[in-house]
Amino acid sequence: xxxxxxxxxxxxxxxxxxxxxxxxxxxxxxxxxxxxxxxxxxxxxxxxxxxxxxxxxxxxxxxxxxxxxxxxxxxxxxxxxxxxxxxxxxxxxxxxxxxxxxxxxxxxxxxxxxx
Amino acid sequence: xxxxxxxxxxxxxxxxxxxxxxxxxxxxxxxxxxxxxxxxxxxxxxxxxxxxxxxxxxxxxxxxxxxxxxxxxxxxxxxxxxxxxxxxxxxxxxxxxxxxxxxxxxxxxxxx
Numbered sequence: 245x246x247x248x249x250x251x252x253x254x255x256x257x258x259x260x261x262x263x264x265x266x267x268x269x270x271x272x273x274x275x276x277x278x279x280x281x282x283x284x285x286x287x288x289x290x291x292x293x294x295x296x297x298x299x300x301x302x303x304x305x306x307x308x309x310x311x312x313x314x315x316x317x318x319x320x321x322x323x324x325x326x327x328x329x330x331x332x333x334x335x336x337x338x339x340x341x342x343x344x345x346x347x348x349x350x351x352x353x354x355x356x357x358x359x
Numbered sequence: 360x361x362x363x364x365x366x367x368x369x370x371x372x373x374x375x376x377x378x379x380x381x382x383x384x385x386x387x388x389x390x391x392x393x394x395x396x397x398x399x400x401x402x403x404x405x406x407x408x409x410x411x412x413x414x415x416x417x418x419x420x421x422x423x424x425x426x427x428x429x430x431x432x433x434x435x436x437x438x439x440x441x442x443x444x445x446x447x448x449x450x451x452x453x454x455x456x457x458x459x460x461x462x463x464x465x466x467x468x469x470x471x
Contacts, residue, residue, distance in 0.1 A: 248400075286361075286446050286461030287401065300458060335400060345389065345408070348448075348459065350400040 246270045248351030250336050256357045262324035265354045269317070269338030275299075277348065278311055278321050279335040287335055287350075293319060326358045360385055362449045364462040371437050371469045379465045381447030382429045390423055390430040391448040391459060394441075401446060404432075409452070437469045 249268040257263050269276050274295050279287035290309065292300040295316040304311065308327070313319040323330055333355050337348040362383045369377050381390060389408050393401035407423035407430050418435045434441055444464040451457045 284463070286448075286464050288461070289458055292458065345406055346450075347403060347406060348391070349403060350393075352400045355398075 248336055248338055248349055250351035250354055252354055253352060254355050254357075256359065257326050258359050259328055260325040262322065263326050263356065264323075265321045265334050265336075265356075267319045267321070267336030267351060269319075269336070270340070270349060273338035273340055273349075274316070275339045275341075275346070276313060276319050277337040277339070278319070279337065279350075281333040281335055281353070283332075290321070323356075326356075328358050331356055331358045361460055362390075362447055362462040364445075364447060364465050367465065369465060369467045371434075371467070373439060373469055373471055374436050377434045377437060377467065379432045379434075379445055379467070380429060381432075381449070381462055382427070383449050383451075385428065385449075386452040387423075387425075387428050387449050388452045388457075389450045390421075391450070392421055392430070392432055393446045393448065393461075394443045395446060395464070396443040434467070437467075439469050439471065442467060442469045 251266050276293045278290045280290055281287045290304045291311045293313045296313050311321045333353045335353045336351045339346045339348045362381050365380045391406050392404040395401040407421055409425045421432045423430045444466050446461050446464045448459040448461045
């Protein structure tokens with residue numbers, strides 16, 4: 245069964261350092277999402293891609309966060325510089341659409357701890 | 360706007376039934392249910408469309424009341440494997456760029 249791949253699974257960094265997360269969506273899924281999930285909360289959308297184009301990045305803190313999906317397949321989310329409040333789980337999801345319904349499938353996530 | 364999930368937590372004994380709810384103040388197009396185990400990714404369970412249809416996944420079923428803009432998830436004869444946090448995600452009825460918005464989740468614990 246096809247899955248969304250993410251790496252690394254865990255990342256510990258010091259504040260002011262740069263970190264990068266990678267996501268490989270399910271093959272054939274044109275839409276890719278990055279979410280941030282704080283402990284005890286639901287996932288919150290950071291950025292949505294359709295192929296290589298950004299569809300929604302209204303909740304992305306653009307002063308420190310950037311995301312790209314250059315060839316419309318895998319994607320990278322970067323934080324520079326990292327802050328203590330960035331500690332969270334970063335989830336990538338990709339979606340398929342059948343009969344007008346979109347289903348999102350999540351990867352295992354990257355748990356970030358900023359010290 | 361974030362959907363509201365209730366109750367906040369559920370503790371069950373194996374074999375018992377439970378109902379958890381997801382409500383929105385906005386008119387909805389669809390409700391998506393996910394289960395997340397500790398430290399793992401959310402796993403898709405099912406989608407409910409407006410129209411009040413009911414769906415099932417193993418012994419878990421759900422309904423969508425369009426008048427109340429509320430979806431309920433029914434867990435029947437719960438198993439230990441049902442433990443986890445259940446999130447609903449809602450898609451609003453309008454807006455070209457509408458997005459899936461998740462509730463805070465409900466922690467469900469099934470005990471032997």
